[in-house]
Amino acid sequence: MIGSPAENLENVWTKLVQYWKDIKLSTDRFSNLKLSMFLKPEDPHDSMPKLSGRAIEIKNLMPALAHVWKELSDAENVQHQAVLWGLAQSSKMDSLLDMYPHNDKLPAEAANAYRDAAYEYARTQAALADFYNGEGGGALMIFDITAKTHWMLHGADDARYLNPRLSWNYAGEDFMGKVKVLHASCCKGNSAAMSTNKFAEKYCFALHLIFQAYVDGLQ
Numbered sequence: 001m002i003g004s005p006a007e008n009l010e011n012v013w014t015k016l017v018q019y020w021k022d023i024k025l026s027t028d029r030f031s032n033l034k035l036s037m038f039l040k041p042e043d044p045h046d047s048m049p050k051l052s053g054r055a056i057e058i059k060n061l062m063p064a065l066a067h068v069w070k071e072l073s074d075a076e077n078v079q080h081q082a083v084l085w086g087l088a089q090s091s092k093m094d095s096l097l098d099m100y101p102h103n104d105k106l107p108a109e110a111a112n113a114y115r116d117a118a119y120e121y122a123r124t125q126a127a128l129a130d131f132y133n134g135e136g137g138g139a140l141m142i143f144d145i146t147a148k149t150h151w152m153l154h155g156a157d158d159a160r161y162l163n164p165r166l167s168w169n170y171a172g173e174d175f176m177g178k179v180k181v182l183h184a185s186c187c188k189g190n191s192a193a194m195s196t197n198k199f200a201e202k203y204c205f206a207l208h209l210i211f212q213a214y215v216d217g218l219q
Helices: 005-022 055-072 078-099 108-132 147-157 170-184 192-218
Strands: none
Touching (some): 005 055, 055 078, 078 108, 108 147, 170 192
């Protein structure tokens, strides 16, 4: 892409929005993309780029980004095709989990496919990091491998025993949204310490009601 970073991102964003329109996805997606959501525009090489967003937004970005990347990337460039392969594996993992939202564990065939996709993603990520972060890619430092990749592979190895949906962090985001409302109700007229105590009391009482309703349903 030959434009400025901001112009290129705007071009990509336009294509992402069109993809979401085509598949009729109107919620749980990014409402915009800015350079500042990846890096510091004034000093882009200060640190590794990381996209900020809710997990569900990033999840729904993967197939859309794969679609746009396939259109805009160089089909003859090995690294470009590796990025496309990695995006496809990430989307495949999400698709497999969406097929079994209520299973305690994945069926053997799905678990094997999930594990294979996870390892393909990790290998691709490592290969791209070796290339771009080293001399071959001009030491751009654009592919960051974190501990999350390591733990993702543990989840993939155990998928036939425990559905990764039961240990992912998506549920934590939903939880944070709910406790934020509860904690806000405890702040008026209380100090920071007292509001935390009041929150804990309300939260424990709410759990009691939930568990009691569950027990009553078993009787």
